[in-house]
Amino acid sequence: MKADIILSGVGGQGILSIAAVIGEAALKEGLHMKQAEVHGMSQRGGDVQSNLRISDKPIASDLIPKGKADLIISLEPMESLRYLPYLKEDGWLVTNARPFINIPNYPEIETVNKELEKLPNKVVLDVEAIAKELGSIRAANIVMLGAATPFLGIEYDKIEDGIRRIFGRKGEEIVNMNLEALKAGYEVANKIHKS
């Protein structure tokens, strides 16, 4: 198997926490993994991305070539569009619907949505709204992870295990809340994926 994933968002949104769970699950599965991150100046509210590559064979490049990404996971809708040249023809884009507006020239959200609608394979969901309904806005990233899970090539229960290991030291309550968040995102995406 191989999954080339681009994670995107705005500095501070926490794309790396999503990558951490996927990475944990992949490593446990004995898969090869590379994950290029952005540190430094861009982290201050600028656009950020991470290239996450998982494979059952050794991985050469830390960066994903253009037109080869299987999946874009984005915590911000405009940011999800920034990396489209990397998406393969039948790749999936899974993005948060809620814009993060910290620039004066942020486009009308309708124009962003119109661009998203043009894509053949996408899941667009408001992860903050779903997380809020579950009672913890802080689990929004895990809702996003759940929505991306059907496209990862890693079994759902392995991702659950990853969450247990990463959040384990924070107590059972936090673990359960994140497992619920994972499930909520997963169910939204699974419906779209299978339809």
Place this chain on the structure above:
Amino acid sequence: MEKRLFLGDEAVAQAAIDAGLSGVYAYPGTPSTEITEYIQNSPIAQERGIHSRWSTNEKTALETALGMSYAGKRALCCMKHVGLNVAADCFMNAAMSGINGGLIILTADDPSMHSSQNEQDNRFYGNFAMLPMLEPSNQQEAYDMIYDGFELSEKLGYPILFRVTTRMAHSRAGVVTRPMKEENKMNCPEDGRQRFILLPALARKRFKTLLAAQEGFVAASEASSYNKYFDAPDKKLGIITTGIAFNYLSENYPDGFDHPVLKITQYPLPRTLITKLVEACDELLILEEGFPFVEEQLKGYLGTGLKIHGRLDGTLPRDGELTPDSVAQALGKEVKSFYTVPPVVEQRPPALCQGCAHRDMYDALNDVLKEYDGSKVFGDIGCYTLGALPPFRAIDSCIDMGASITMAKGASDAGVHPAIAVIGDSTFTHSGMTGLLDCVNENSPVTIVISDNETTAMTGGQDSAGTGKIQSICLGIGVDPAHIHTIVPVKKNYEEMKNIIREEINYKGLSVLITCRECVQTLTRKKKSAKQ
């Protein structure tokens, strides 16, 4: 052995610990910061008492590391590429003295300038100082080459320059670790005075020794298992890769190479292997992450020999980091995107955080400077460089660590008024203090704002060497106490801040305004950890 998921930087750090490191010396700088942070947070490093506290700048870091090496122990000194400019004085001369305990000087270069002012390739420094260099292609090699690197340094008797680049430093991969070695015992060199006193008469001898050592450095490169020749049938082209360029090449040949490939990870260049490739192939393609360092050496000034392709003839872009795509194009392979970036996507530059003290400082400064014609604000390196962007557009320069104060002085000498310097606390202690003394000695009519957020913020909130001492440092350097002010930059102090700035601009001498309020990021982190 155990396989763990490491950033390239973390692989370096763990390898150094495992190799019997006694001290890491560094000043924070992207993309090198995580090496020292990892050692600071490592329980085993704490247990062993491995030194890991931040140094005031890269020069003090390297000199301290050399001192530890002098005393027989293994030391690691880490910096971003431009940090080696600061440490260059010691670096060049450590090549003259040589070392005692193993010494690795790590430079983390930043091609494409993700978080830097230039993309200098520090392999030129390695050549300049005539020292051996290592440049791993992946995280596992980074681990192994550091692990063995201290021994190599001790065997050759010289420091090793170890080059990593952003993509490797900040990318995670599984790394197999090796057993932990004992630290060296303290053991000062018996021939220390012949080697470490670089009086001209002794230095001349040392330089001859360094020249004579070159043959051994080349022999070590030739023998290195990390410099590797891969044969392949199509000899029309031979390919040389350095560092992580090898990965981008491999990405483009998932089923094995068509052309012979020489993978270089240790310098000086392995002459025999290069000759073998040149003799076998009609033309060469050189893939390097950084400047055309190998390409220039092989091409020579006249470029009349073998046809060599790379960054100099436009086969690859002259600037910026390599990508699997730029390498594919250099190989004549197709790069195909199925979707384009729609025009609705706007740039999203980084910005100062909401609630950041630099914001309040810039607001007050901008307000006052509206009252003057011809004011210039000389900025410096740190989060507050973002004051260049809207809505502030507050600074006129940002060149190198500490240049705000000295450039403001020079501009003032030329007649610019108001001449303002804006510098952060960590940058001030790194390289601003000496420039301040220049201003004191001439009582230059410069107004210096030290925007003190009590941390090294841009790189993620590391301890700042001058925390709690900034005012006394200014006093100690000799700034007139009547013209040193400290104020907390918050809305309610705006008018007072503006009055001070105005008065001090009108004063025809040197003044320092310290605007002091903790970084909102470190404050939030402290509150969080206090809760847990």
